[in-house]
Amino acid sequence: MVEISDADFEAMVGDVFDALPEDMVGPLENVAVLIENQPPDARPRLYGLYSGHPLTRRGVYGFGELPDRITLYKNNLAANSADLTELRARVRVTLVHEIGHYFGLDDARLRELGWA
Secondary structure, three states: OOOHHHHHHHHHOOOOHHHOOOHOOOOOOOOEEEEEOOOOOOOOOOOEEEEOOOHHOOOOOOOOOOOOEEEEEEEHHOOOOHHHHHHHHHHHHHHHHHHHHOOOHHHHHHHHHOOO
């Protein structure tokens, strides 16, 4: 388990996001990246969750529509990482995985691509 402050984790997520390829993050529209702790009794235990309407099933956004959300679960990511390097790698894979859901990729396709 890695011990990391909320501020340091938020900075890590920002750095990882900023380092993702432009062709992956450039097309993101109306998506918020959130950091939370998943409640201890929640099942299944997740590293991240995409909530929204994938591009493949989306119409046109209307005025005032809430953004899609990518939620990263700090407690689960940190609990399953041996050090900061491993945590950073898990954050990257999780972000790419959830961004893949935004683009309409399912878990099977993400596994094929190595992002699940």
